[in-house]
Amino acid sequence: MPAEPLTDLSKLCVHTITTKPWSIEEATDRYAAAGVKGVTVWRQWLDGRDIARVGERLRAAGLAVVSLCRGGFFPAVDAAGRRAAVDDNLKAIDEAEALGAPLIVLVCGAVPGLPLAEARGQIADGIAAVLDRAEQAKVRLAIEPLHPMYADSRSAVNTLAQANDLCDAMDSPWVGAAVDVYHVWWDSELEAQIERCGRAGRIFAFHVCDWRTPTVDMLNDRGLMGEGSIDVRRIRGWVEQHGFDGFNEVEIFSNRLWTMDQGEFLESIKRAYLEYT
Ligand code: ZN
Numbered sequence: 107m108p109a110e111p112l113t114d115l116s117k118l119c120v121h122t123i124t125t126k127p128w129s130i131e132e133a134t135d136r137y138a139a140a141g142v143k144g145v146t147v148w149r150q151w152l153d154g155r156d157i158a159r160v161g162e163r164l165r166a167a168g169l170a171v172v173s174l175c176r177g178g179f180f181p182a183v184d185a186a187g188r189r190a191a192v193d194d195n196l197k198a199i200d201e202a203e204a205l206g207a208p209l210i211v212l213v214c215g216a217v218p219g220l221p222l223a224e225a226r227g228q229i230a231d232g233i234a235a236v237l238d239r240a241e242q243a244k245v246r247l248a249i250e251p252l253h254p255m256y257a258d259s260r261s262a263v264n265t266l267a268q269a270n271d272l273c274d275a276m277d278s279p280w281v282g283a284a285v286d287v288y289h290v291w292w293d294s295e296l297e298a299q300i301e302r303c304g305r306a307g308r309i310f311a312f313h314v315c316d317w318r319t320p321t322v323d324m325l326n327d328r329g330l331m332g333e334g335s336i337d338v339r340r341i342r343g344w345v346e347q348h349g350f351d352g353f354n355e356v357e358i359f360s361n362r363l364w365t366m367d368q369g370e371f372l373e374s375i376k377r378a379y380l381e382y383t
Contacts, residue, residue, distance in 0.1 A: 108337070108339040108340040108342075108343045109339050109340075109342045109343035109346055111339070111380065111381075112354070112379065112380055112383055113380070115141045115142065115143060115376060115379065115380075116143055117143065117144070117352070117353050117354050118141075118142050118143055118144065118353070118354060118356070118376070118379055119142070119143065119144030119145060119146055119170070119172045119353035119354065119355040119356065120133075120137055120142050120144075120145060120146075120355070120356050120372070120375065121145075121146045121148065121175060121313075121355060121356065121357040121358075122145065122146070122147050122148045122151045123148045123175070123357070123359060124356055124357060124358045124359075124375070125364075125368045125371065125372060126359075126364045127364060127368050128368055129151070130147065130151040130152070130155065130160055131163075133145070133151070134163055134164055134167050134169065135167065136368070136369065136372060137167075137169060137372070138167035138168050138169055140372050140373070140376065141376070142169065142372075143168070143169065143170060143353070144169060144170040144171075144172040144353040144355070145164055145169045145170070145171060145172060146172045146173045146174070146175055146211070146355055146357070147160070147164075147171065147173075147174055147175070147205060147207065148174075148175045148176070149174065149175065149176070149198065149201060152201060152205070157201055157204040157205050158204045158205070158206075160205060161204065161205040161206040161207075165206065170353070171205055171206050171207045171208075172207070172208075172209065172311070172352070172353050172355060173202075173207055173208070173209035173210060173211055173248070173311060173355075174198060174201060174202040174205060174207040174209070174210050174211070175210075175211045175357075176198075176210065176211045176212065176213045176250075177194070177195045177198040177199075177210045177211070177212050177213075177236075177247070178195070178211075178212035178213040178214045178215050178229075178232075178261070179191055179194070179213065179214070179215035180192070180195070180214060180215045180228050180229045180231070180232030180233070181214075181215045181216055181217050181220055181224070181225040181228040181229060181232075181262065182217060182228070183217055183220065188228060188231070188232065191215070191232055192232055192235045192236060195210075195232065195235075195236045196236055196239055198210055199236060199239050199240055199243050199245050200243075202243065202245045203243040203244075203245060207245065208244070208245060208246060209245065209246045209247075209248055209310055209311060210240075210245055210246070210247055210248070211248050211250050211284050211311060212233070212247055212248060212249050212250060212284075213250055213252065213260060213261055214229040214232075214249060214250075214252075214261045214262060214263045215228075215229060215232075215260070215261060215262070216256070216257055216258060216259055216260055216261055216262040217259070218258050218259055222257060222262045225262035226262050226263065226268070226272075229262060229263060229272070230272060230275055230276070233247065233249075233272070233276060233281060234276065237276065237278055237280060237281065240280050241278070241280050245280075246280050246281070246282060246310055247280060247281050247282075248282055248283060248284035248310040248311045249263060249269045249272055249273065249281065249282070249283050249284065250263075250269075250283070250284035250286055250289070250311075250313075251263045251264055251265050251266050251268060251269045251283070251286075251289055251290060252264060252286075252289050253288065253289040253290075253292075255324055256324075264289075265290070265293055265295070265299070266283060266285065266290050266293065266295070266296060266299035266300065266303060267295055267299050267302075269283040269303075270283065270299055270302050270303055270306075270308070273303075273306065273308050274306075279307075281308075282303070282306075282307070282308030282309065282310035283303050283308055283309060283310060283311075284310055284311035284312075284313060285300065285303070285309060285311070285312050285313070285341070285345055285350075286312075286313035286314075286315075286357065287313065287314050287315065287316075287336050287338050287341050288313070288315050288316075288317060288328055288336070288357075290341075291317060291335070291336040291337070291341065296341070296344070297344050300341075300344045300345055300348055301344075301348050303348070304345070304347075304348025304349040304350065305348065307349065309345050309348060309349060309350040310352075311352065311353075311355060312342065312345050312350055312352065312353070312354055312355060313355045313356075313357045314331055314338050314342070314354055314355065314356055314357070314379075314383050315328040315329060315330070315331065315336075315356065315357055315358045316328065316329035316330060316331050316332060316333045316334035316335070316336050316338065316382075317329065317334040317335045317336050318333055318334045319334065319335065323361060325359060326359045326360060326361045327359075327360060327361065327362065328357075328358045328359050328360050329358070329360070330358065330363065330374060330375065330378045331356075331378040331379065331381075331382040331383050332378050332381060332382035333378075338382055338383050339382065339383060342354065342383060354379070354383055356375055356379065358375075
């Protein structure tokens with residue numbers, strides 16, 4: 107059964123990358139004025155900023171800091187590259203702690219030509235290497251499976267089943283999964299794997315957008331909910347049925363939508379959120 111339609115914006119979170127033309131300061135003011143209740147901050151938005159102050163400003167505006175995007179990219183061709191990746195993830199945990207973000211989304215990484223099985227082993231090693239620090243900072247880590255079209259260069263974790271397996275291997279309350287409809291909507295095992303993830307208390311985040319036909323850019327042509335093939339409301343029903351009660355995070359990378367007036371775009375996000383999410 108699909109979920110009941112959403113009747114208000116109380117669980118609406120927007121990723122800063124969704125309104126890419128806006129700085130963190132502008133996004134803070136505009137989201138708050140529009141009635142958005144949560145924000146996921148992409149790390150680039152913190153460049154050159156006092157991170158703790160950004161967090162204070164977001165909260166003062168009435169926005170919950172839902173998560174920091176993103177950590178991961180653990181695999182590398184040599185030990186130095188893998189060490190650098192671990193260091194960058196430790197830095198991301200520092201940033202999340204300073205910002206007051208309780209969660210980091212992990213885009214786990216892949217390297218063209220590196221066998222996927224090796225990449226997956228390196229991902230497990232990388233997460234294990236930062237887990238103590240994450241626990242100390244009280245920052246949870248959400249493994250986000252990515253659509254298999256990104257298996258060459260962005261993530262060797264491509265299904266929720268693989269993310270669940272990795273969570274089982276980590277066996278930590280600090281490691282769970284992010285369910286992003288764009289990446290997993292096609293999977294015939296999706297409902298069963300959401301149930302498995304929820305049973306373990308590991309549905310840490312839920313990201314929404316839509317899959318357009320034709321998709322003209324593999325990275326930057328995501329659609330607004332209702333513009334494509336994904337039954338977002340049905341998938342929301344599954345995550346909620348299996349224990350998720352957090353924010354619905356609108357995460358859209360779109361060259362097309364970034365050229366719009368971003369204030370109008372944010373209004374269309376609110377309409378699509380209520381109508382199709
Ligand atoms: Zn996502």
